[in-house]
Amino acid sequence: MVEFPPLRNDLILRAARGEKTERAPVWVMRQAGRYLPEFRELRSKHEFFEICRTPHLATEITLQPIRRYSGLVDASIIFSDILVIPQALGMEVLMNPGPSFPDPLNTPEDVSKLRQHVDVDKELGYVFEAITQTRIGLKGEVPLIGFCGAPWTLFAYMIEGGGSKTFTKAKTWLFKYPEESKALLLRIADVCVDFLVGQVKAGAQLLQVFDSWAGELSPHDFSQFSFPTLKHISDGVRRKLEQQNVPQVPMILFAKGANYALGELAETAGYDVLGLDWCIEPVIARDTVKGKVALQGNIDPNVLYGGREAIEKAVKRMCEGFKQGNKGRTGAWIANLGHGITPGVDPEDLKWFFECIRKYTSQ
């Protein structure tokens, strides 16, 4: 492994391990994205997946919010996309402007079109290279988060051929071909494991799994189809890191909309941190997970459109909620939004959000 500059801010690593911290660490999902003029400027010259596949461009974009919010943000997340796994499996994915698959999986027979064995170094080595370059470029300022999409969310994209409001096609698979669905979900999970392990070896210091469509499943179907794959990933990553003598890193699971499963996830899914969307009160989440995991989240990203007074009010309320639920203790909480930041947000309002987090969580 490459030697990287020493880390100067390990707040998020300590919080992720459940330790009490002097203030809450903060970052936001999609922090390198379209709300930033410097991102839009670079993006105007390159295709989306071209940036993902060009390590020095992915590195530059990952560093943009770290430069702009230096001293205010406590983590970086590698610029990439969850859909690089379907690409590694051999599917074509376009971004115009949302993701679209020209040739989605229509029936279980189509699974034979996927690559049998995915060599992640060969297919996704560009992400590993971007992670290594970013670690060097960060100069130890904050830790770097690696990530992947969860199997159920990727399965849904691969079958729907893009985003969906009803998930009719993906759910048809679950209910019509449950065994074939489970087999495909586990196949995707195996690629996730190798991809995450590769990211850690390349320099990722935390990992986040995004199950963005978890909330589309009933609690029962989540436990049948998504939960086993999430557990397969946490077990597999930890086992492979141990086998290869690579130090373990904290793992975050963001299963959006799966607040119904919070207790079970805290108990048995094998993640250090659970990300929350805005549909659950922090105090209730705290009581549900009973201190077994750290929490991350969870303001509605649209609060950032409400102006400074609204942002400050929402941050204050959230900070009080996360403290109370833990018997007055700050810590074991990573401040974030409840989903990704959206393109219309004024970057100065995000700065204000970071400043408010600092104000209300400093002891």
Ligand SMILES: Cc1c2[nH]c(c1CCC(=O)O)Cc1[nH]c(c(CCC(=O)O)c1C)Cc1[nH]c(c(CCC(=O)O)c1C)Cc1[nH]c(c(C)c1CCC(=O)O)C2
């Ligand atoms: C579902 C999902 C996707 N991608 C991702 C998810 C899970 C998180 C979530 O639920 O939002 C994850 C993702 N996508 C991107 C990152 C980069 C790291 C970060 O800043 O958080 C991450 C972590 C960059 C991106 N991924 C995408 C962009 C914008 C593309 C552009 O420049 O045109 C960025 C910056 C494109 C993308 N990629 C995806 C969609 C639906 C879209 C289009 C709509 C949108 O922008 O929200 C799939």
